Amino acid sequence: MSYNFRDIEAKWQKYWKDNKTFVAKNPPLLGEMEGAPKYYVLDMFPYPSGAGLHVGHPLGYIASDIYARYKRHKGFNVLHPQGYDSFGLPAEQYAIQTGQHPAITTKENIARYREQLDKIGFSFDWSREVRTSDPKFYKWTQWIFIELFNSWYDNNEDKARSIEDLETIFSAEGNTNVNAVCDEDVTEFTAKEWNNFSSKEKQEILLKYRLTYLAETEVNWCPQLGTVLANDEIVNGVSERGGYPVVRKKMTQWSMRISAYAQRLLDGLDTIDWPQPLKDSQTNWIGRSEGAQVEFRIQNSEFRIEVFTTRPDTIFGVSFMTLAPEHELVQKITTPEQKAEVETYVEATAKRSERERMADVKTISGVFTGAYAEHPFTKEPVPIWIGDYVLAGYGTGAVMAVPCGDQRDYDFAKHFGIDIPNIFEGVDISQEAFADKDNTVITNSDFLNGLNYKKATKRAIYELEQLGQGEGKINYRLRDAVFSRQRYWGEPFPVYYVDEMPQMIDAKHLPIKLPEVEKYLPTETGEPPLGRATVWAWDALKGELAKNEDIDNVNIHPLELNTMPGWAGSSYYFNRYMDPHNEDEVFSKEAIDYWKDVDLYIGGSEHATGHLLYARFWQKFLFDHGIVPVDEFAKKLINQGMILGEGAFVYKVFCNNKGGLDKPIDIFVPINWYYIEDEKELKKKKEFIINNEKFKNRFPEGSNPEDISFMKFRVDISLIDTSNKLNYADDSSFGIRYKNVIFINDKNEEINKNEYLVIREVEKMSKSKYNVVNPDTICHDYGADTLRLYEMFLGPLEQAKPWNTAGITGVHSFLKKLWKLYHSGPDGTFYVSDTPLLGEPEGAKTLHKTIKKVEEDIENFSFNTSVSTFMIAVNELTAQKCNARSILEPLLVLISPYAPHIAEELWQKLEHETSISTAVFPVFDPAHLVESTKEYPISFNGKMRFTLELSLDLNKDEIEAAVMAHEKTQQQLAGREPKKVIVVPGKIVNVVG
């Protein structure tokens, strides 16, 4: 009987589905899993794109599936769910083009994804599937939004609190004692004042405290996409999706006060087992810097400039100040003489896009405002400049310039001929600034003279505080996250407006469903697509509006027209899996207390500063309100590397005839012709092509060898065989661009298409590059088990690696060998002997070696090496002709996480009635590794180096005696004194001098 993977895989996929093998139970329905520890293995859920899956997508899913199956063997109650992040731009853009509702596109794509995923044999608990675009799911996204709206951040308690508490405080004592994270422009008021404010005034003030708030902010506007983008959605100054330019624009938008959590997001990183590079990028993104806020008075003016500096110790080195061109004081302080020049400069900078500004950081530009500030200590005048090297968005948008200590200030000062006073002892600053804060002391600085960086900083802050012109401050780069998108295919806000103030629709009316619209484009008046809907959520709204009697005109839609961004649903979905069908709560307390958090989260590192930061933020917020029991949602995280594709290229003849147009000639030449550098040789080749009678008619009349060039062209990799030769059925499948092609080899001979060698290049896998390998094809040709093993075998999980189909036969033949091992009967029928373990000492050794290695590998997520271990085991057992059930049965359990279908099939043949997924992982017993001959497994390489293969069960004294005897002989031969031998439990014998 041969290994018929197609039937086997279909059979077991159906079996798992029919028997609900992988459905995880919550308390109190645990049944057999009662008392078993929980384990939650999660993949980042996919966005179901129209292109379907390629072999790169399942890599992380296979790894997490192996781990989930392994944990089941180890007796854990495993939660391993999957779902879809199904709101997003591509479905909407498709809708704009075709008019097809994004819900339909999304549904179709999900069906396709599911079909592909099912073929790979994952042990997902599909009964818990979530889709972010499902109203039953986004009901809770909206609910969390309302919770955020009804919260503020109390710095004293260092947690989010209910907005009602804040109102109570305000009406009792005003806001003087409130230490909250809020907008900068809140002014102080007393309890009496508060109580006299109108309802609208109160709402305006509260909005400045809420954790999600509406504010006019400068946002990243992408005109081509017609929406705003968050900082993490912009790459190199253009949109991450589409690569369109992004400009700064002021708009009223919803924002999330993530900055309130900056410090906790930083601190939390120490408590979680996430990859260091990922933690580092979050740390950089949050960008904490310690320093001081300093106030500079402006001469002859009421205004003051606040600056943030990390070097208050250099305050005596200040020789000018620079404001960002957008700084609000620019207009107010500029002197009449400088006004024209300043305005020109401000306008010029405003016009430049983000990208231009980034591209050209070298050019120094700036203008003097004519105003002077007063140095807090020396009281000397300090000229105030504006310059675009100062960013409005960071710190206070203004800097105190210390040219001797900062290269940018130095360059600016040199460029405009400003003083560069030196305040560093024994340092030469004639060529460049001295930014090294640790290797000098301060001089020319009054009370800071002779102090080092640390002491001077402390003293400077103290003195500033005495003056009332500064204080120590910690600044974060992390900005509040814009939460509004001008799009259709996203969660609608549960928000309506009364008197221009936002109101939450009562939670009992949720979900607020997306309305139908005729077109998915913005309205003619520039409103988001939802502006096209006449009425929606009407029932919910009617009740709400009735409460506000002063509203009489309800025909204009008072609903929020923006939708939420892509990261809304993904910021808490992992918790929803714990209790996905609960209609009364986001999840029950019982469920969240049982599953608590994700034990293992696998996904790509591209989400480092997006999803993974926002999700941590929401988790901490939910934790503050006691909704979740832990404030980090994932204990361990692994970033799987990308699987790259290998594009295929041919070299084609081009003829640039007099017309100047390159005309492709369908003659393919060998790769090396493209790289010929020797001009004579190259000319020969070209002459051969053009003078050949057979090819001549392909060229335009009167073409010369000089007109010919060889160019690289991409071909679809489905037309390439494993030896990188062209292989396709008929010319029509080769594409319209290539017809009646002639292939030439290096000897100038015409060859067949299947003899022509293409060149392969490693690149990102994508549909547009015709280099996509489809997992369905692999499953069909070799089977899911081969695909799973091969993806693991390709290399370490976390590394990027190219897909190379050539190597797949290796793992496939391993599975065939495995199959054969269990079919040692006549004519290859199933047979295993009943020899006990002790009757197969060699086999037992192989088995226990494998148990030990595989267990270690899985625990360390080195799945690639276990595949090798299996291959060695099967080769050894085959060589030993071992067919004992006592060996083969536990071996199967080891293999089953990796190749579950074949394992199930053989498990059944071993007369088990239940699925192998319930089998217990075998226990490693070192006794089986000791040589049966009783000889010590010591090897010696002649250079005083001893190793024991495994000395776990050996008598320490005996080993020492044996090695010592050996050592003595060796040393005496060399004429030296023998050294002392110490046996270290484990496997190494140390010889210590």
Added chain:
RNA sequence: GCUGAAGUGGUGGAAUUGGUAGACACGUUGGACUUAAAAUCCAAUGGCCUGUAAGGCCGUGCGGGUUCAAGUCCCGCCUUCAGUACCA
């Protein structure tokens, strides 16, 4: 510039705490079986030296160091990749 990761045969990659470098696989070469092909199986495969064998020498990006022993630890470089960037 800053931060992080990584440099090992023709290729992908192995090598717990320093302990026989190159496991396993691909590829290549040779062989067996076969009318033939496919499939399968066996053998060889880091480089160099020696007629073979035995054996020897050199080998983990480069240069030093620690050690009985270094791919692994330390110091100084080089290269590649990724992230980030006028962050005061």
